[in-house]
Amino acid sequence: MLKQEIRKKLMEVVGPSWFLDKPHELVAYSYDATPMYQKMPDAVVLPETTEQVSKVMKIAAEYQIKVIPRGAATNLSGGTVPVEGGLVIGLNRMNKLLEIDQENLTATVQPGFVTADLHQAVEKLGLFYPPDPGSMKTSTLGGNIAEGAGGLRGLKYGVTKDYVIALEAVLPNGEIIHTGGKLAKDVAGYDLTKLLIGSEGTLAIITEATLKLLPLPETKKAVVAMFKSMTDAAKAVSKIIANRRIPVTLEFMDQGTIRVVEDYAKIGLPVEAVAILLMEQDGTPEQVNKDISIMAQTCKDEHAFEVKIAKDEAEGEQLMLARRTALTALARLKPTTILEDATVPRSEIANLVDHINKTAKKNNIQICTFGHAGDGNLHPTCLTDSRDKDEMERVEKAFDEIYEKTIELGGTITGEHGVGIAKAGYLEWKIGKEGIMLMKGIKKAFDPENLLNPGKLFTETTRPRRVIQK
Amino acid sequence: MTNHPTISLGISEDDLLNCTQCGTCLPVCPTYKIQPNETANPRGRLALMKATQDGILQMSDIASSLDMCLGCRACEVACPSGVNYGHILEQAKEAISSNTNYSMPVKIIRKVFMDTLLPHPKRMKWVKGGLRIYQKSGLQKIVRKSGILKVMPWHMDTFESVLPDVGPMFLHLPSNVTPELKEHSKEKPLIAFFTGCIQDAMFHETNRNTMKLLKASGYPVVVPDGQTCCGAIHAHAGEMDKAKKLAKKNIEMLERVKADYLVNNQGGCGAMMKEYDKLLEHDPQWAERAKEFVKKVKDINEILALVDELPDFKPIHEVITYQDSCHLLNVQGVKVQPRQLIHSIPGVQFEEMVSAGTCCGSAGTYNITHHEHSMEILDAKMLDVQATNATTVVTANPGCLLQMRIGIKRAGLEGKVRAVHIVDLLAEALKEDVKIN
Numbered sequence A: 001m002l003k004q005e006i007r008k009k010l011m012e013v014v015g016p017s018w019f020l021d022k023p024h025e026l027v028a029y030s031y032d033a034t035p036m037y038q039k040m041p042d043a044v045v046l047p048e049t050t051e052q053v054s055k056v057m058k059i060a061a062e063y064q065i066k067v068i069p070r071g072a073a074t075n076l077s078g079g080t081v082p083v084e085g086g087l088v089i090g091l092n093r094m095n096k097l098l099e100i101d102q103e104n105l106t107a108t109v110q111p112g113f114v115t116a117d118l119h120q121a122v123e124k125l126g127l128f129y130p131p132d133p134g135s136m137k138t139s140t141l142g143g144n145i146a147e148g149a150g151g152l153r154g155l156k157y158g159v160t161k162d163y164v165i166a167l168e169a170v171l172p173n174g175e176i177i178h179t180g181g182k183l184a185k186d187v188a189g190y191d192l193t194k195l196l197i198g199s200e201g202t203l204a205i206i207t208e209a210t211l212k213l214l215p216l217p218e219t220k221k222a223v224v225a226m227f228k229s230m231t232d233a234a235k236a237v238s239k240i241i242a243n244r245r246i247p248v249t250l251e252f253m254d255q256g257t258i259r260v261v262e263d264y265a266k267i268g269l270p271v272e273a274v275a276i277l278l279m280e281q282d283g284t285p286e287q288v289n290k291d292i293s294i295m296a297q298t299c300k301d302e303h304a305f306e307v308k309i310a311k312d313e314a315e316g317e318q319l320m321l322a323r324r325t326a327l328t329a330l331a332r333l334k335p336t337t338i339l340e341d342a343t344v345p346r347s348e349i350a351n352l353v354d355h356i357n358k359t360a361k362k363n364n365i366q367i368c369t370f371g372h373a374g375d376g377n378l379h380p381t382c383l384t385d386s387r388d389k390d391e392m393e394r395v396e397k398a399f400d401e402i403y404e405k406t407i408e409l410g411g412t413i414t415g416e417h418g419v420g421i422a423k424a425g426y427l428e429w430k431i432g433k434e435g436i437m438l439m440k441g442i443k444k445a446f447d448p449e450n451l452l453n454p455g456k457l458f459t460e461t462t463r464p465r466r467v468i469q470k
Numbered sequence B: 001m002t003n004h005p006t007i008s009l010g011i012s013e014d015d016l017l018n019c020t021q022c023g024t025c026l027p028v029c030p031t032y033k034i035q036p037n038e039t040a041n042p043r044g045r046l047a048l049m050k051a052t053q054d055g056i057l058q059m060s061d062i063a064s065s066l067d068m069c070l071g072c073r074a075c076e077v078a079c080p081s082g083v084n085y086g087h088i089l090e091q092a093k094e095a096i097s098s099n100t101n102y103s104m105p106v107k108i109i110r111k112v113f114m115d116t117l118l119p120h121p122k123r124m125k126w127v128k129g130g131l132r133i134y135q136k137s138g139l140q141k142i143v144r145k146s147g148i149l150k151v152m153p154w155h156m157d158t159f160e161s162v163l164p165d166v167g168p169m170f171l172h173l174p175s176n177v178t179p180e181l182k183e184h185s186k187e188k189p190l191i192a193f194f195t196g197c198i199q200d201a202m203f204h205e206t207n208r209n210t211m212k213l214l215k216a217s218g219y220p221v222v223v224p225d226g227q228t229c230c231g232a233i234h235a236h237a238g239e240m241d242k243a244k245k246l247a248k249k250n251i252e253m254l255e256r257v258k259a260d261y262l263v264n265n266q267g268g269c270g271a272m273m274k275e276y277d278k279l280l281e282h283d284p285q286w287a288e289r290a291k292e293f294v295k296k297v298k299d300i301n302e303i304l305a306l307v308d309e310l311p312d313f314k315p316i317h318e319v320i321t322y323q324d325s326c327h328l329l330n331v332q333g334v335k336v337q338p339r340q341l342i343h344s345i346p347g348v349q350f351e352e353m354v355s356a357g358t359c360c361g362s363a364g365t366y367n368i369t370h371h372e373h374s375m376e377i378l379d380a381k382m383l384d385v386q387a388t389n390a391t392t393v394v395t396a397n398p399g400c401l402l403q404m405r406i407g408i409k410r411a412g413l414e415g416k417v418r419a420v421h422i423v424d425l426l427a428e429a430l431k432e433d434v435k436i437n
Helices: A004-014 A023-028 A050-063 A115-123 A141-147 A192-196 A230-242 A255-265 A285-301 A313-333 A346-362 A389-408 A424-446 B013-017 B030-034 B042-053 B059-068 B074-078 B085-098 B104-117 B121-136 B139-146 B156-161 B179-184 B197-202 B204-216 B232-236 B240-257 B267-274 B287-296 B300-306 B326-331 B336-343 B371-387 B398-410 B422-429
Strands: A043-045 A067-070 A087-090 A097-101 A106-109 A164-170 A176-180 A205-212 A219-227 A249-254 A275-283 A306-309 A336-339 A366-372 A377-384 B191-193 B261-264 B297-299 B319-322 B392-395 B418-421
Touching: A004 A043, A004 A050, A023 A043, A023 B042, A023 B059, A050 A067, A050 A087, A050 A164, A050 A205, A067 A141, A067 A205, A097 A115, A106 A115, A115 A141, A141 A205, A164 A192, A176 A192, A219 A230, A219 A285, A219 A313, A230 A249, A230 A275, A230 A285, A230 A346, A249 A255, A249 A313, A249 A346, A255 A313, A255 A366, A275 A285, A275 A313, A285 A306, A313 A336, A313 A366, A313 A377, A346 A366, A346 A377, A346 A389, A377 A389, A389 A424, B013 B042, B013 B085, B030 B371, B042 B059, B042 B085, B059 B085, B074 B085, B074 B326, B085 B232, B104 B121, B121 B139, B121 B197, B156 B398, B191 B204, B191 B240, B197 B204, B197 B398, B204 B300, B204 B422, B232 B240, B232 B267, B240 B267, B240 B287, B261 B267, B261 B287, B261 B300, B267 B287, B267 B297, B267 B326, B287 B297, B297 B300, B300 B336, B300 B422, B319 B336, B336 B422, B371 B398, B392 B398, B392 B422, B398 B418, B418 B422
Parallel strands: A043 A087, A067 A087, B191 B261, B261 B297, B319 B392, B392 B418
Antiparallel strands: A097 A106, A106 A205, A164 A176, A164 A205, A219 A275, A219 A306, A249 A275, A249 A366, A336 A377, A366 A377
16 A cells, blocks of 8 residues: 555545545456456556646656556556556546547547547548557557557558657656647657657656548448468468558458357358458449459459458448457457467468467467458467466467567567567567667656556566577 | 455356456446446456455455446447356355345345335235325325425435326236137237236336237237246345245246246346346256246237237327337347337337437436436436437336436426336327227
8 A cells, every 4th residue: 555645645636536545446457458467556546637647647756656557458468557566547537539620630639538439529520530449449549559559440541650640748757748749740859759659658648649530431342252271362462452452451360260250150151261351442432342343353363262242331341240250259268368469561471370370289279360461460369278377388388489480570579469568578589689778768768767657568588589580 | 455264256267257358348337437447347347356256355345346336237248258247246246245244224125125025916016005095195295395205315205206106006917817818829829927016016007008018919918826026136136045036936937827928018027037047057946947937038029029910009299219228138138129119100200319228327226226326327318318309218117217207307308208118108009999807
C-alpha cells in the first residue's frame, strides 16, 4: 500500500471515488489480455482531465512511484501489467470525442475514447478512420496509439501510426507537451508524434490525439479463394499485388485454422483446403468490380480450386465471418491461447508458414496460423494449457525457432502487438545491441528516473539465440 | 491481502481459465458503462473470482463487485471463448451466500420472499388480494396523500406508483386436461401454461391475454396445478438448493400433465427453466428428466412465431419500439420473434431502439438492491426510447415492464408514452375477443 500521505494527495487530485486500492481493486488491474502475466499494482487512479494526469504524475515523480498508463488493457504483449507494482493510471474516464473537423478532415479524441465508436461517429458523416485492430470494439484510441496498433485494413490504408497527426501528452516530470498539428506537412524538428506512437507508455502518457480522416469509400465487395497448396495461395497474393491491385483486406487461414473454424461455426468451409484467402476491395462500384474480378481470376490462375465472389455487402460479411470467427474458434479449444504476430515481407509468407508447421510438429504442439497475408503479418496461434509445464517449455522453444526464422527472412518479432514484456527477450534479436543502446538513450531523455511503465521493452535477459543469424 | 483462510468458491478451474481476458465483454456490460472501473465488468469479475478461488482474495472482498452485476448475461453472447459467466456467477454467489451472516432485516426479507411467499401460489394470491383491496378501497389515495411512502425504505414510493391495477381476486384458468382438450390435442400440440408467481399476482391480465392468444391461434391450453415459482430469484441470490427443489416440483408437474410445451410469458422465468438441465446436471435421478423438461419450455413469442396463421389483428396506428428482456435475448436467444409479431399488427410503425438489447436496469431485484445504479442505467435507456419517438414501449418480462414504467415517470413522459407487455399489445389488437372459461 502507498503511504497515507501519498494516498491523500492522489485522492485530492482525482476525488476519493476514483482512487482505488482495496484488495479486489488491485487484482482487477493486475492483468491485460496477455496470458500468463499478472502482478498487482499498489494503487489505481482514474483521472478525468489532462491537468489531473499531470498532477498525478508530479506526485509520482516526487515520491518516485512507478506509473503504468492503461486504456482497455486488450494488448497482447503484457504492456499494461504492472510488473514492478506502482500506480496504474486508467484513462477510461477521459473518453470524449472532442471534435470532428470536416474542413481539415480530422478527429480529436481523448485517450479513453473507444476505437469502434470513432468509426461509427465519423462514418455517419461520410468519413473514414481506417485502422481497425481486432479488439476495436473494446480498445481505446490512446491504447492503439501507445501500442502502435495495426488491423485488417493495413495493406491498403496503413495502420494507426499513419493516422496520428498531433498529440498532447504528459511527460514523466508532469509537464504537458503538444506535438504536431492539423497539418499535412510539418518538419519542425524531430517527429515527436511518431516517436510516441508505439512507445508503449514508456515515454509519456497520451492525453489527447488528433487523427487524420479520409472520405468514406462508396462501397466494398468480398471474394474468397480456396487452395490445395500454401505455395499457390502465397503466389496468388504476390501476383495480385504485382498486378497493381491493392485490396483493402487480404486475409489468410491455414488448414489447421480452417478445420477448427468449420468444426465450430459450420459455415461450409472445405476442410480439404490447405489455405484460404479472404479478400475485400473498397472504392467506387466500377473500380471495386474490376479489382475483384482481376483478383478472382488471379486466384484461379494460381490453381484455386474454388473462388466465390459475394453478391453484395451482406454476403461479403458472411464470407468474412470465417476469418473473424478464427480466433473465437481457436480460443475455445484449449485453456490457454497464445496469439503471436510474426511478420515477414509478403513474399516470404509461404516459407514462414511452412517453417511454423514443421516447428510445431517437431515440438509436438498445436499451432494454427491465420493472419494478414497482404502485409505479411501472421498470427501463429498456439493452443495449449499454461498448467502443463512440460508443454509450455516446448511452446517457448518452438517460438524461439519461429522468431529466429522470421528474422532470417527479413521479418520482425512483432508486427502489431508490441514488445511489452512478452517480447522483451527478443527485441535485441531484431534491432541489435546498438539499437537497444539507442532506444535506452531515448528512454533516458524522456524518463531519466525510469518511472513510466518499467520492465517493458528492455530486459536484462535477452533470450539466447539457438541459431546464429547469417 | 489478508492471510485469513479462504474458502474456495467451488468453481471448476477449467471454467475460470476459459476467460482469456480479451475484453470483448467490456463494451456490452451495462455496469461498466456507468462505472468505467475494471471491477465493474465481467472480465474483472471473473479475475476476482479466480483470485478468490486461488486464495488471494476473500469472498467478502469480491461480494460488492459481484452484487453490482445485473446478471443480464450480455457478456456471454459477446464472449469469443464461450465462458459460462452466468453459471460461474451463480456458483460464486452460492458460496458467498452460504458463508455470509446477513443482517436481521435482510435475513427476514430473504426468508419471507424466497421461502414463505414465492413458492406458494395460494399465498401469492393473498398478496394480490391485499394489493387489490389497497387499490380499490381508497386506502391507496389516502396513503399517497399522506406522504408516508416517501419515508418508507427501498424506494417503495417509486414502485408503488407504477404498480399495475391488479384484477379481481378469484379468476380461475382451466387446470385440468378435459376430454375436449385431449381430443383437440390430437391435431395441435397441447400447451401447459406456466403462470409465474409474481406475474400471476401482479399481471394476471397478461396471463389471461396469453391464454386468449394461444386459444385464438388454435392451441389447446391447460394451466396445470402443482406448478410453482421457477426459482430464478433463489438461484440469482445464491440459494441453489431452494432453486433445485422448485425445479423438481415443476418437472414433476409437467410430467404429470403430459403436455407438448410449457409456455410462459416472462423472459426471466423462461430462461431459468431452460437451464434446469444445467442446474440438475449432477443429480443422476433428475438430470435426464430435466433435459426432457427443457426441450418443452417455450416463450410465448417463440410459440406464436411458430403458428402458420396468426389470429386477425385490427390496426394500431402508433410508433412502437421494443426493449429486449435480457434473459429472453441472451439466454433464450429470442430476438426476431417479438419484432416479427409487432410487425404483424397492421398500422404499426416499428422503430428499433439503439440499445434495445442492453439491460434496462431492472434485473430481478436489482432496482431495489442497487437503486441508484439501476436508475442511472434506466435514465440513459429513456433517452434512447425518446429518440425513437415511440408512444408505446413493448417488453416481454414483468420486471422490465415495471422498470420501463418507472423510466417513463422519471422522464416526465406519463400520458405520452406507455409501456406494455407484448402479449397485452397483441391481445389489444385481436379483432375478435376470445372467451376463456
